[in-house]
Amino acid sequence: MTPPDCPDCPQPQAEHSIAPDDIKKEQRFQLEHPDRTLLGGPQSRWRELRTLARVSWDFIKAFRTLHFAGPCVTIFGSARTRPGTAYYEMARTMGAKCAELGFTVLTGGGPGIMEAGNRGAFEAGGRSIGVNIELPFEQAGNPYVTRSVDMHYFFTRKTIxxxxxxxxxxxPGGAGTMDEMFETMTLIQTKKIRNFPIVLMGKDYWQPLMDFVYRMAEAGTISPDDPELIFFTDDPEEAIAHIHRHAVRQFGLRQDKLPKPKPILGEKGVPKSAAS
Structure with missing residues (x-):
């Protein structure tokens, strides 16, 4: 493919050319990092098939693990939050309260806020699950999960x-946490999922974001009622009352027996409690 004649267009310079060695390095990188292959444009049919198989395996592992989890509450937040800090303890409290309400606490399985949520559920004797992500720098799963599953792709993990x-x-968290929150909000807006409660905690940290959400509503880029999808509080009692009202009552949840796994299919149940 050659560029069209365009006398006024900037011409490619030698420093912008791609050397054959650079192409080989990129190919090696894609072989070593399948995520880059997935997002790197069209690949060979064989490599596309391998990607589909890997995506399918992510989902199969997660479906087999979470099928026996019971109703869950997912806690999102930064992996960098240290134990003992205010937000860590807030997540730990919420994990415990969700477990006491009968929910399985589900997190990304890593450190920080994720660890705190799992820890709260674990210490309260509840079910605690981590959906960990495989990263080049090896994010280790936290020790407070009663069951975990490792995912390769971020988008499969987020789906689960x-x-x-x-x-x-x-x-409080970074770009990944905001991505998770806004994707969940978008799924509710577009009715791809039911109107599940989103509880945003950490007012000092998130206030500028909430201001911007209301600004979007004023500008008409989201519906006027969309900001009400987010319940903004720092009070664990208010938060758990909101979840009870808009999740437990709204969807008629009750504590029933979980389905039994079938060992012949390699299935494993989730322990009823941390002590199980």
């Missing part, structure tokens, strides 16, 4: 964190 939950608690 939404699929099994009746409520979402968002604590």
């Amino acid at each position: 964190l939404v699929k099994y939950s009746y409520a979402f608690i968002v604590l």
Whole structure:
């Protein structure tokens, strides 16, 4: 393919050319990092098939693990939050309260806020699950999960964190946390999922974001009622009352026996409690 004649267009310079060695390095990188292959444009049919198989395996592992989890609440937040800090303890409290309400606490399985949510559920004797992500720098799973599943792709992991939950608690975090919250909000807006409660906690941290959400509503880029999808509080009692009202009562949840796994299919149940 050659560029069209365009006398006024800037011409490619030698420093912008791609050397054959650079192309080989990119090919090697894609072989070593399948995520880059997935998002790197069209590939060979064989490599596309391998990608589909890997995506399918992510979902199969998660479906087999979470099928026995019961209704979940997902807690989102930063992996960098240290134990003992205010937001860590807030997530730990919410994990415990969700477990006491009968929910399985579901997180990304890593450190920080995720660890705190799992820890609260674990210490309260509830069910605690981590959906960990495989990263080049090896994010280790936290020790407070009673069951975990490792995912390769971020988008498959995010799907699982939404699929099994009746409520979402968002604590301070970075770009990934905002991505998770806004994707969940978009799924509710577009009615791809039911009107599950989103609880945003950490007022000092998130206030500028909430101001911007209301600004979007004023500008007409979201519906006037969309900001009401987010319940903004720092009070764990208010948060758990909101979840009880808009998840437990709204969807008629009750504590029933979980389905039994079938060992012949390699299935494993989730322990009833941390002590099980």
